[in-house]
Amino acid sequence: MFYGDFQAIKEVTIAVPARRITALIGPSGCGKSSFLRCLNRMNDVIEGARVEGDVLLDGRNIYDSRTDVVELRKRVGMVFQRPNPFPVSIYANVAYGPRLHGIPDRSRLDAIVEKSLRAAALWDEVKDKLRQTATELSGGQQQRLCIARVLAVEPEVVLMDEPCSALDPTATFRIEELMTELMADYTIIIVTHNMYQASRVSQFTGFFLLGELIEYDHTPKIFENPQDQRTDDYVRGRFG
């Protein structure tokens, strides 16, 4: 994976298990976010970005020229670092995806919106103000709204790019709780530079350094008994 001539990620091979939470950790600039964006081809929209190699989803290469990127992004949703709700009503935010994919029918939309907001643990807080502008919500609520918006298109995989880095500890805790609940139905990959978060929520952890995947294993193993000295140094807080 390159930005212009700069190679941001070097030969990463990783097998992500379904319906588990996989955390990608590493210091800033190590390529973990770039790698995450490879997985739903969001790098396509970045000028000068280029990817070599294969990413297989159910055995099919998403970088194949026959892949429908729009279809791919429906199956692989993404939650971004900063909450980015559209400046419209809460309802319209969640309904955006389903409407896009051709569900105009009001009652079905109502059902999807409620289901998604419930799944994102936001329904009770907003059920009486669905028409209110989403940007008036708190940061943590906005981020859960963004998660609800992703769930509304019924993806199989949810990518989360440091979803809590702009949130306070309470909101972070809510999101972490939520991820654990979502694990039953979704494959979640989360990028974080908060090691404690990785150890709290994930079952598998990959450690990135300077564009390379140094080590990838069960989360307890990475944190308690890493094989690589660099991983050991990082998780013990010796650098990064």
Add this chain to the structure above:
Amino acid sequence: MMLFSAQRTEKLAFAALWASAAIVVLPVLGIIAVMLYRGASGLSWGLLFGAREGLLPAIVGTVLLVSLTALIAAPLGVAAAVYLNEYARAGPLVRLIRLAIVNLAGVPSVVYGLFGLALFVTLFHFGRSLLAGSCTLALLVLPLIISTSEEALRQVPQGLRHASLGLGASQWQTVRRVVLPNALPGIITGLILSISRAAGETAPILFTAAFYSLTSPLPKSVFDPILVLPYQLFVMATEVPNVPESTKWATALVLVVVVLGINLFAIVLRARLRGSRRW
């Protein structure tokens, strides 16, 4: 003791900035005051609606000209801005287009007039007409529309585009449902500026649309020439003898009021669009 303490420089800076703002406002107030003072006595029912020298046909002509200009230039300009800002990838072609736009913005308006005469009036056989004039004015305001629209598009946070794309929206769906609605107020502000500029221009329509007549009919189709206020004023002031001073000033006043009226209409429209952004 320091000669210029922070407090004193703060006061000085404030005074200087305030004075600059005031100086900008003064000419506007001055122009309006002078026109009111000298033209108010010339305003009359006859001047506006009189059968012979009434300004009504010129007012209608100006409104028609400006509306048609907006109709031609707005879709073209906004579409070009969307292409440049949302689709085009940096490269020599885009650099060339931008260079062309910047240069177009610097071309004197009389050159547009001559170009319009050669292209629309003569080559396309539009004749001296409402259509030819609108096309010419559209060319004149295009660079302005494109650059203000681009600015408005740039103001739309990148995160919103990514959110939309990440939900499986195509580029066009993202543009139509997220980017354009959010950029609309800015785009319309640019349109207002451009259109009021077009409303007051004389040189571009001199050879392409305007004519002067005392028995002035309204145009029957877009291929008819039209009476327009700026040209009316221009001829009145330079070529027609014995027009009372107050009539000229009154005409100028009417022109300014019409331009302001068009602006006001557009501002109200924008306010309504802002209020109804519930997609």
